[in-house]
Amino acid sequence: MLTIQKFGGSSLADAEGLCRAAALCIRERQKGRDAAMVVSAMGDTTDELLAMAYSVSSAPSARELDALMSTGECSSAALVAIALEARGQRAISLTGWQSGIFTDAVHGDAQITTLTCARVRAALAHEIVPVISGFQGIDGSGDVTTLGRGGSDTTAVALAAALRAERCDIYTDVPGVFTADPRLVPEARLLEKIDSRDMLRLSYAGAQVLEKRSMELALEKGTEICLRSSSGEGEGTAVRVLGESERPELGGLALRGGTVTLVGRGAPAWLPRLQRRLEGEGIEILDSALSRDQISFELPREKALAGLRMLHALCFER
Ligand code: ADP
Ligand code: ASP
Ligand code: MG
Numbered sequence: 001m002l003t004i005q006k007f008g009g010s011s012l013a014d015a016e017g018l019c020r021a022a023a024l025c026i027r028e029r030q031k032g033r034d035a036a037m038v039v040s041a042m043g044d045t046t047d048e049l050l051a052m053a054y055s056v057s058s059a060p061s062a063r064e065l066d067a068l069m070s071t072g073e074c075s076s077a078a079l080v081a082i083a084l085e086a087r088g089q090r091a092i093s094l095t096g097w098q099s100g101i102f103t104d105a106v107h108g109d110a111q112i113t114t115l116t117c118a119r120v121r122a123a124l125a126h127e128i129v130p131v132i133s134g135f136q137g138i139d140g141s142g143d144v145t146t147l148g149r150g151g152s153d154t155t156a157v158a159l160a161a162a163l164r165a166e167r168c169d170i171y172t173d174v175p176g177v178f179t180a181d182p183r184l185v186p187e188a189r190l191l192e193k194i195d196s197r198d199m200l201r202l203s204y205a206g207a208q209v210l211e212k213r214s215m216e217l218a219l220e221k222g223t224e225i226c227l228r229s230s231s232g233e234g235e236g237t238a239v240r241v242l243g244e245s246e247r248p249e250l251g252g253l254a255l256r257g258g259t260v261t262l263v264g265r266g267a268p269a270w271l272p273r274l275q276r277r278l279e280g281e282g283i284e285i286l287d288s289a290l291s292r293d294q295i296s297f298e299l300p301r302e303k304a305l306a307g308l309r310m311l312h313a314l315c316f317e318r
Contacts, residue, residue, distance in 0.1 A: 002124070003028050003167040006038040006134065006156035010173040011230030012076050013043035022083035024171065024232050025129055029089070033166070034124050037131045038159060039080055040152040041072025062107035066136075066146045070096070073133035073152065081131045091129040094119055096136035096144070101155065103137035103145045110137055110145035111213075112154065115162040124163075132159065150211035157214045161221035168223055170210065171230040176237030177202075177209060179316045180253040185309055187317055191252070193238040196225075198251030201263040201294050206256030210239065250315050251293075255308045258286070258301040262315060263294045270315065271295050277314050283307050 005028060007021045021037070028035045041049075049068050053060040060068075077093035084091035100116030123130040134152025139145050147154050153170060160168035177199065178188035196219050203212035210227065218225055218239070228236025249266030262270060268290050278285055278297065283306065287298040299307045 001033045001167075002163055002165040003033050003035050003169055004038060004156050004160040004163070004165045005035055006152060006168070006170045007040065007080075007230060008152065008170075008172045009040040009043055009045065009076075011171055012039060012041075012080070017230070018042075018076070018079050018083050020230060020232065021080055021171070022087055022089070024230070025080075025084060026087055026089055027232070028169075029129075034127075035129055036120060036124060036159065036163065036165075037077075037080060037129060038134045038152055038156040039073060039076045039131060040134050041069075042076050042079075045072035045075070046149070063143055066107045066144050069146050070133070070136040070144045073135050077131045077133045081129075084129055084131070089129055090127065091131055092119075092123050093131045093133070094123075095133045096155070097138035099130070099132050099159075101137035101158070103139055103147070105139040105141065105143070105145065107143075107145055109148040110139065112137060112147070112158050115158055117159065117162055120159070120163065148211070148213065150208060151213070153211040153214035154217060157217045157221070157223050157225065160223050161217065167226065168218075169226045169228055169236070171228055172209065173230060174209065175229040175231075175234045176227050177207075177239065177252070179250075180308060180312050181207060181209075181255070184255060184305060185253075185312045187309075187312065189316055191237050192235075193240065193242060193246070194251055195242040195247045196239055197241065197293065198247075198263045199239050201261070202252050202254045205254035205259070205261035205263065205294070205296070207252070207254040215239075253308060253312055253315065255304060258304040259296050259298045260304060260308045260311060261294055261296040262311060265293050267293055267295050274311055274314065277310060278307055281306075281310055283310070
């Protein structure tokens with residue numbers, strides 16, 4: 001039984017975070033499972049590296065930006081491997097290319113084309129925990145590529161599918177998926193489960209908690225994800241295709257720019273109610289769009305947060 005454990009940058013911001021991730025890996029192994037880790041760059045490292053590039057050039061090349069940005073994940077993988085070894089667990093850090101993660105040549109937004117994972121499998125076979133740098137791969141010319149911001153989620157799902165892992169646990173700075181971003185809507189509710197198609201729609205609509213390509217891949221490969229707290233507490237949210245009877249009418253809300261989106265199989269039927277509420281509260285609807293299992297409202301930017309909270313109260317706080 002194999003578990004892929006992915007840790008995001010906010011959960012690896014300092015030594016304490018790195019050590020907590022190592023401890024969670026050991027906890028998983030104590031349950032009798034194998035574990036492979038995927039890590040993001042520590043804290044805001046990727047943003048800092050980008051800022052550094054723009055401090056020496058107004059137009060850095062996409063190739064060098066990828067060469068630079070990928071170093072953040074390499075550092076955290078080595079540090080987590082060091083933390084594991086300090087706890088008596090053999091570990092090996094592996095870059096994207098050492099892990100056999102091949103991509104197309106679209107720097108900054110590369111797509112994974114093939115995963116060979118030979119060294120990952122070899123490590124696992126010897127009870128060595130592979131700690132894989134997320135967000136990166138190598139193209140046909142041997143150049144380093146990155147998968148787009150938030151791309152470590154995609155690395156985790158791709159590895160889970162390639163290695164036929166039983167679990168794909170994505171650890172982050174919130175206890176799971178909420179009905180809306182809990183930073184924007186304090187009343188948002190933690191979900192025990194969410195349908196993968198709803199999650200994909202939320203990702204497209206601006207919920208950064210799971211990167212959209214990782215959700216596309218999860219749907220394509222049938223990978224179930226558990227999004228959970230890097231504190232190690234709680235069961236997290238199961239993200240999987242739900243049967244019609246267990247799939248709730250409404251999945252959640254997301255905000256991108258001035259656009260608020262409600263997703264869920266019952267969302268379209270809510271259009272008139274939502275319209276009435278927004279207009280009743282004096283929030284002008286600049287545009288609206290209805291598609292399968294979702295509705296979006298474009299609101300004046302300065303009113304969008306208030307609109308999101310209002311719609312959340314209407315849809316999820318009764
Ligand atoms: P990581 O560094 O672990 O990849 P991210 O910052 O990419 O973490 O994603 C986690 C953040 O996603 C949370 O801090 C939260 O503010 C935001 N978020 C947006 N929408 C949601 C949602 N529906 N449920 C939970 N978190 C959400
Ligand atoms: N470090 C990269 C980013 O900040 C990738 C990731 O976090 O998943 O976008
Ligand atoms: Mg992320």
